[in-house]
Amino acid sequence: MSPSSWRTLPFLLLVSVTSVFASSKSFENTAIVRTAELGGSVVHVTTTYAIKALDDGQKTYTVALGRAEREKTSFIEAKVKGSKEPLKIKERALDTSKDYHLVDITLPKALSTDKTLNLVLETVQTHATWPSPATAAQNEDQSLKYQTNLLILSPYKTSVQRTKVKTLSPRIISYTTPENAKDLTDKDVVTKSGATVTYGPYDNLPSSTNKEFIEKYQQSILIHYHHEQPVLEVLNLQRSVEVSHWGANINTEDKIDLYNAGPKLKGHFSRLQHQSQKYFNKLSAHVLPALTLHLPAGLSNPYYYDLIGNVSTSNIRIAPSVPKNKQGTQFSVLEIRPRYPLLGGWNYTFTLGWDLPLGDVASYDKSAGKYTVEVPIMTPLLGAVVNNAELSVVLPEGASNIEILEPFPALAKRTDIHKTYLDTTGRPRLTFIYKNLTVKHAESIYVSYKLSWVAHLKKPVAVSTAILGLFTLGMFVRRINLSLTPTRKV
Secondary structure: OOHHHHHHHHHHHHHHHHHHHHHHOOEEEEEEEEEEEOOOOEEEEEEEEEEEEOOOOEEEEEEEEEHHHHHHEEEEEEEEOOOOOEOOEEEOOOOOOOOEEEEEEEEEEEEOOOOEEEEEEEEEEEOOEEEOOOEEOOOOOOEEEEEEEOOOOOOOEEEEEEEEEEOOOOOEEEEOOOOOOHHHOOOOOEEEEOOEEEEEEEEEEOOOOOHHHHHHHOOEEEEEEEOOOOOEEEEEEEEEEEEEOOOOEEEEEEEEEEEEOOOEEOOOOOHHHHHHHHHOOOOOOOOEOOEEEEEEOOOEEEEEEEOOOEOOOEEEEOOOOOOHHHOOOOEEEEEEOOOOOEOOOOEEEEEEEEEEEHHHHEEEEOOOOEEEEEEEOOOOOOOOEEEEEEEEEEOOOOOEEEEEEOOOOOOEEEEEEEOOOOOOOOEEEEEEEEEEEOHHHOOEEEEEEEOOHHHHOHHHHHHHHHHHHHHHHHHHHHOOOOOOOOOOOO
């Protein structure tokens, strides 16, 4: 480091400290309520902040997430309570020396002194639970554990805060009674009512993003609960979408590796016991006999097969096509029954595909001369997390000036050329890579491109050339004499 840098370092540190101090004095929290809804592979967390501005012109509010919580979070969104429009958020650089991670939220308008606002921060955590015990017999129950922080950290003073942990069933085996929390409340530090465990209320908390407060009061809480649904993960999802203008069709094919992440099967599988449990409607919670998927309305030519071949134990109800402005209001329902029930630690690999009329998902802008195609990133599977996903979009041959509008950034993107039958120069292919997708990520990518009339003619020219070539080859072959002795003319 140069001498000039050393001279400016104290100034930079002073500015940084002053900035943090100023931000902690710009707001106060009149109340914070965090609600964690426990599931299997996915946990939904909603935190409501009732904030009050202490100075004029405050437009940026900062929230703090525990570092371990941020590592498990795959989706984060902030809104004003009662509004559907998400607010702009910006995550600060990760500081590994701290136990929290700061996120700045831009308010819809600047608040003047003593003005209040209710903010709702929604996050989705993946792989946040684990089976305990780790194994279970075919007829035994399934129980999971979930761990999180007791207190909601904030750079601002908080009048009162509480944390609610909700399960789908009131069968909660155990929960942590926090230590050193009696200094923060004159009531019970934790209470249980039905399927909800409530920590707090905790009163008059100072700015808690400091080392002394965290070391004294912050601690982990553990919830051990029964979960009466299979814990599902999609290990790998490969979606291939091919756009065809000549066929006025868009084909979608999914290759899915489904995995039951619940307690692994203890002992051997008994088909007789499974049929008996099924007959009396007493299947264990960790057994998946079937699943239901919502596919687009108006689809045709659906197919579903696994590594062995077509699976006949499936049923589909196809909904009629709907206008573009009503997409998502109706669905075709596919009921999949695998060849065998999916128990804990087992996986099932299958392929699913269908066709859609291109007019249902594409539009044309005459002024710009561009087509726009809507491509869903995934078909949501409720309660499941997609560990790894790859989306490939194959555009028509000759597509140019390609533009992409994404609902959220992919981890990686690439563009290459895909060649298939009767192609000349090949088709542009866009590939997107994702990790830890949930139902919140089941949105669409919009791909815009130009396709000239010359590009439209590439396919018929290729077909005509191939047919003409076959005729020419046939004429040439007919004139070749392959006999060993010449034929004599009489």
